[in-house]
Amino acid sequence: MSYPVPLDQVEIEHLVKKSRFIGVAQKVTSREEALAVVSSLRARFPDARHYCWAYLIGDPSAAASAAANDDGEPSGTAGKPILNVLQHKGIGDVMVVVVRYFGGIKLGAGGLVRAYSHTAELAMSGLKTHTQVRHEQYRVCLDFAHEQIFRHWLFEHQGELIDVDYGNQVSLHVGIPSAHSDAWVRWCEQHQYDTHQLSDGIAS
Incomplete structure (x- = not known):
């Protein structure tokens, strides 16, 4: 919304x-x-x-x-x-x-x-006003080889990269616009990414 x-x-x-x-x-x-x-x-x-x-x-x-x-x-x-x-x-x-x-x-x-x-x-x-979009926040873990593909998907869907940690895998804290949340779930399931929702948040 x-x-x-x-x-x-x-x-x-x-x-x-x-x-x-x-x-x-x-x-x-x-x-x-x-x-x-x-x-x-x-x-x-x-x-x-x-x-x-x-x-x-x-x-x-x-x-x-x-x-x-x-x-x-x-x-x-x-x-x-x-x-x-x-x-x-x-x-x-x-x-x-x-x-x-x-x-x-x-x-x-x-x-x-x-x-x-x-x-x-x-x-x-x-x-004066500007439009604010509700984002749902997730933590997703994936292999290093998938990071650029993931970042491209995030950019294409107006997502927000909040934080990233590098360990055995790449762990990313992201904000996904609510309008794209269904597509996000399907995409993560398709690529078998380990993901879970953190909370709802607001981002401009």
Whole structure:
């Protein structure tokens, strides 16, 4: 499975009735990374009133993890609207944080939803993406005479050579695009290679 993920970070700013909204969109691949982003923005903008956020990790059509936080704004007026924008963009491994400086004029629940949604939309609209392909990781052992043939097959099928060890045989740690996993199994059986799956991984 492949899907677009952020290639860079976008930071935008706009004003709503004297409140300053700063939107930051970027790639994250875990909750720990997401919370670290929030912490870094708290340090950059220490006098802001709110640091509201949402993230979506994994395939956007079936996210492995998603979360949102209102950070003191009325429930459902900040984090959820940000997450709603993310869910309609079809981009995976993405986070948006909206930093708010209160301008002294209350926006009301509807105004807050519109302001946070619009800030998230502006940040996401400026985000560049690239396609990320899921790889399944394997360890395969083969004779030295087969190494070049193997490397050629790997190249032809957009595989990734992660690591190689030389002993009595060549031991290779590889990433195979999920789209080619069936062909990989058949090819290894045909050549009687000793192989086993390690885990699923992600590679660009």
